[in-house]
Amino acid sequence: MELKILYFGMIAEATNCNEEEISLQSGSTVEQLIHKLNNKYDKLKDLSFNIAIDKEISDHSTLLNASSEIALLPPFAGG
Amino acid sequence: MKKRKTVFVEGPISPSFIANSIEKHQTKTTIGAHDIFLGQVRADEIEGKVVQAIDYTAYQEMAENKFHEIREATFDKFDLTCMHIYHSLGKVKAGEICLFVFVSAPHRKVTFQALEYLVDTIKKEVPIFGKEIFEDETHTWKVNN
Numbered sequence: 001m002e003l004k005i006l007y008f009g010m011i012a013e014a015t016n017c018n019e020e021e022i023s024l025q026s027g028s029t030v031e032q033l034i035h036k037l038n039n040k041y042d043k044l045k046d047l048s049f050n051i052a053i054d055k056e057i058s059d060h061s062t063l064l065n066a067s068s069e070i071a072l073l074p075p076f077a078g079g
Numbered sequence: 080m081k082k083r084k085t086v087f088v089e090g091p092i093s094p095s096f097i098a099n100s101i102e103k104h105q106t107k108t109t110i111g112a113h114d115i116f117l118g119q120v121r122a123d124e125i126e127g128k129v130v131q132a133i134d135y136t137a138y139q140e141m142a143e144n145k146f147h148e149i150r151e152a153t154f155d156k157f158d159l160t161c162m163h164i165y166h167s168l169g170k171v172k173a174g175e176i177c178l179f180v181f182v183s184a185p186h187r188k189v190t191f192q193a194l195e196y197l198v199d200t201i202k203k204e205v206p207i208f209g210k211e212i213f214e215d216e217t218h219t220w221k222v223n224n
Contacts, residue, residue: 052206071138075223
């Protein structure tokens with residue numbers, strides 16, 4: 001399945017783009033996505049981030065599906 | 080569903096915008112207490128370089144959802160008459176205002192409690208990102224404590 005991934009802040013800087021499509025096997029979890037992204041982007045390993053699925057912070061065991069909107073969110077800095 | 084209020088403003092929040100907001104409450108005469116929080120961009124010195132401005136970005140749709148949730152939760156928790164939240168996007172220079180939170184109620188105590196809860200929750204839960212820009216155009220990323 002093709003997943004649309006959004007990047008923000010220092011994460012977008014590490015990936016050098018704001019969004020892209022990543023291909024993963026159906027039934028993959030957040031953890032498998034992170035593994036794939038860590039392999040693709042060396043700098044990502046040193047950064048801390050949360051993953052939001054459909055605009056809610058999710059844990060690593062969450063199952064992904066092709067219609068999910070996935071976002072990598074670095075630490076928040078509002079205010 | 081209630082209409083969602085606009086939170087994000089482009090650039091700094093001006094003192095006159097804040098003054099206007101206060102003035103608009105003069106017709107609401109059940110209110111006896113206002114409390115206001117203003118977040119100002121600090122010229123922090125980081126590894127010998129001084130922050131000139133913060134460039135704010137957000138995961139805007141999620142941030143708006145979060146602001147809405149926080150707003151509803153605050154109204155449930157505290158007996159407020161009204162509540163206003165504004166946050167900057169884009170560049171805000173050191174010394175300028177980037178966050179304006181305004182709560183009102185008949186009596187003061189609840190405004191103090193509600194305001195602290197609101198500001199703490201906004202800082203913790205809303206996906207806003209801040210690029211701290213130095214004089215030489217290099218930058219670092221702000222992280223809330």
